Amino acid sequence: MSGPDASERGTSGPDASEPGRAQAPDSAEPAAGRPAGPGDAPLRGVRVLAGDEFSFADAIGGVRGLVESTLPGLVFVVVFVLIHELMPALVASAGVAVVAVVVRLVQRTPITQAFSGVLGVGIGVVWASLTGEAENFYAWGLWVNAAWCVGAAASILAxxxxxxxxxxxxxxEPMTWRTDPDAGHLRRRYTWATWLWAALFGARLAVQVPIYLQGSDAVGWLGTAKLVMGLPLFALGLWITWLLLGSRGARAEHQDLHPTPPR
Known part of the structure; x- marks a missing residue:
């Protein structure tokens, strides 16, 4: 669900964002389903769905994750709008993304989110430079959103x-909810949540594709739409999903399916 757009998050989309804390190794991450303790690194990105509490800051990867995910795209838009030259904008954007990875390597912190940003930016840079069209910097993200939208809908039908x-x-947890006749309420919650993400990806396409088709003259608007509908919308989707699946009712249904054995 990262949105799964690597160029705008740490995705996503089903997002693998995990900036982590500089002092906390990966092994300090709490087990799924257990809230983070004082000595634990927080659950990041889609992993917040496994926790008992929800944090918008953790959902977007913290302040550092927010900066690493949005700054390359922001730099591209600003430079291109100011000077109307494609290559300087591409170089500036790619440079920012690479610096984020290098800093993490030097600090020996997890590079997952920063590296996914480099990958997304790199594809956008190559696509735009080969075609000479600034709007193609965002083409890959549009295809990713289309794939997640179709995939989410197809998973429900399947x-x-x-x-x-x-x-x-x-x-x-086992996926017994798929066939257990007593898990109807839980299946419905999962179905609603999946339709939510299909709608989220669809909304991005509905807004951004028409702007993309306007060409390089609308790059500023396209970049703004990508930023606004990137991490903020991703975090909102995670929060609504967590409300559906992390509520007392949803967790009670999980416990009914997997009762605790008597001691």
Missing amino acids: GRPAVGVIVSMLRS
Whole structure:
């Protein structure tokens, strides 16, 4: 669900964002389904769905994750709008993304989110430079959103709602809810949440594709739409998903499916 757009998050989209704290190694991350303790690194990105509490800051990867995810795209828009030259804008954007990775390597902190940003920016830079069209800096992100939209809808039609599969993996739980006749309410929650993400990706396409088709004259508006509908919309989607799946009712349904054995 990262949105799964690597150029605008740490995605996502089902997002693998994990900037972490500089002092906290990966092994300090709490087990799925357990809230982070004083000595634990917080759950980041989609992993917040496995926790008992929700944090918008953790959902977007913290302040550092926010900066690493949005700054390359912001720099591209600002430079291109100011000087109307494609290559300087591409070089500036790629340089910012690379610096973010180098800083993490020097500090020996997890590079997942920063590296995903480099990958997304790199594809955009190559695509735009080969075609000579500034709007193609964002073409890859549009295709990614289209793929997630179609994939989410297809997973529902196949009886395997993508959100349910992802959450079960994050919580290390069996996917018995797919066939258990007593898990109807839980299946419906997973289905609603998956439709939510299909709608989120669809909304991005509905807004951004018409702007993209206007060409380089609308790059400023396209870049702004990408930023506004990137991490903020991703975090909102995670929060609504967590409300559906992390509420007392949803967790009670999980416990009914996996009762605690008597001691």
